Amino acid sequence: MKALMKKKSEPGLRMEEVPTPQIGINDVLIKIQKTSICGTDLHIFNWDRWAQKTIKPPIVIGHEFVGSVEKMGENVHDVELGELVSGEGHVVCGRCRNCLAGRRHLCKDPKGIGVNRDGAFAEYLSIPISNVWHCDTTIPTDVLSCFDPLGNATHTTLSFDLIGEDVLITGAGPIGAMAVGVARHAGARYIVVTDINPYRLELAKKMGATMALDVRTQKIEDAVEKLGMKEGFDVGLEMSGSPDAFKSMLSNMCHGGKIALLGILPETAIDWDYVVFNSLTIKGIYGRKMFETWYKMTMLIQKGLDITPVITHHLNYTEYAKGFEIMASGKAGKVILDWTEK
Ligand code: NAD
Numbered sequence: 001m002k003a004l005m006k007k008k009s010e011p012g013l014r015m016e017e018v019p020t021p022q023i024g025i026n027d028v029l030i031k032i033q034k035t036s037i038c039g040t041d042l043h044i045f046n047w048d049r050w051a052q053k054t055i056k057p058p059i060v061i062g063h064e065f066v067g068s069v070e071k072m073g074e075n076v077h078d079v080e081l082g083e084l085v086s087g088e089g090h091v092v093c094g095r096c097r098n099c100l101a102g103r104r105h106l107c108k109d110p111k112g113i114g115v116n117r118d119g120a121f122a123e124y125l126s127i128p129i130s131n132v133w134h135c136d137t138t139i140p141t142d143v144l145s146c147f148d149p150l151g152n153a154t155h156t157t158l159s160f161d162l163i164g165e166d167v168l169i170t171g172a173g174p175i176g177a178m179a180v181g182v183a184r185h186a187g188a189r190y191i192v193v194t195d196i197n198p199y200r201l202e203l204a205k206k207m208g209a210t211m212a213l214d215v216r217t218q219k220i221e222d223a224v225e226k227l228g229m230k231e232g233f234d235v236g237l238e239m240s241g242s243p244d245a246f247k248s249m250l251s252n253m254c255h256g257g258k259i260a261l262l263g264i265l266p267e268t269a270i271d272w273d274y275v276v277f278n279s280l281t282i283k284g285i286y287g288r289k290m291f292e293t294w295y296k297m298t299m300l301i302q303k304g305l306d307i308t309p310v311i312t313h314h315l316n317y318t319e320y321a322k323g324f325e326i327m328a329s330g331k332a333g334k335v336i337l338d339w340t341e342k
């Protein structure tokens with residue numbers, strides 16, 4: 001089969017001909033229909049410090065996908081051949097305290113598909129049945145291929161009660177923009193989004209942001225005043241990975257405000273006075289809940305959440321280099337690669 005691989009410890013990726021993956025008795029072989037490119041894939045492409053530390057080539061990359069069941073192991077009874085499926089990108093150990101307690105998103109030793117084991121940017125992917133998600137076939141496959149990042153957005157956004165609350169989202173990347181839609185559906189009042197990329201601020205507006213601020217020229221404090229807000233934001237969703245953005249969030253929260261941190265921040269000097277004297281709650285977020293988040297996002301979409309404005313590009317898998325270039329330019333939301341067209 002064709003697979004997009006990190007072949008050697010160097011920048012770039014290569015489309016290779018490799019054997020179709022083997023399946024164990026508990027595994028499902030998925031024929032990939034569509035995949036979407038994640039920021040993580042871009043890190044692997046660029047071979048930055050994180051990628052050099054984490055990725056062990058040769059490996060097939062990619063973890064955002066939708067496809068159909070091609071084959072299953074003999075222990076697998078609850079999927080059908082040809083069924084439309086996606087899957088959770090973290091393969092958990094199943095034996096640690098959290099796994100045994102049913103809190104699989106808190107597993108002590110998760111392995112990432114396309115990061116620590118062969119991934120989905122290929123014609124076929126093998127994953128354990130415990131990672132398979134049965135898709136609602138009325139949801140478009142473009143949207144289903146984004147369920148992994150939509151899951152990050154949904155899990156982060158639903159971490160705290162949003163009904164009638166004012167929400168600050170730092171970072172209008174694909175996940176920040178999807179979070180706007182989720183927060184709207186969850187009943188937030190004002191949703192203020194920040195970024196330094198006008199293209200992405202437009203996406204956030206399309207997703208329902210009350211205000212989308214370019215923090216190179218606009219201040220959160222001014223927006224707060226314009227909206228007539230008196231005491232700061234109730235909920236903050238950090239989705240940029242920028243220390244500047246996080247600091248601006250800390251100084252604009254209300255007393256007792258709640259922050260969910262999804263963005264991967266470098267070591268950052270923090271003025272802890274904001275946290276302590278304002279009694280802030282800060283919650284770190286990794287991944288999505290298995291599978292509570294998958295149910296939530298399915299139902300949100302069934303109930304009218306539309307994330308298609310965030311899906312900006314469609315390419316054939318052979319055009320992957322162009323896809324990565326578009327992602328790197330920042331003038332993109334989600335970029336979909338189609339593996340069914342030849
Ligand atoms: P992304 O990199 O595409 O988006 C980040 C956005 O932040 C960009 O649009 C960028 O212009 C913007 N930004 C940069 N500096 C800013 C600033 N000073 N103020 C406001 N915005 C600024 O990433 P994404 O795919 O949307 O993911 C969002 C974040 O979540 C990233 O940091 C990513 O690494 C992280 N992430 C974490 C998990 C997890 O499980 N914790 C999973 C997926 C992604």
Ligand code: ZN
Pocket residue numbers: 092093094095096097098099106107108109110
């Ligand atoms: Zn575990």
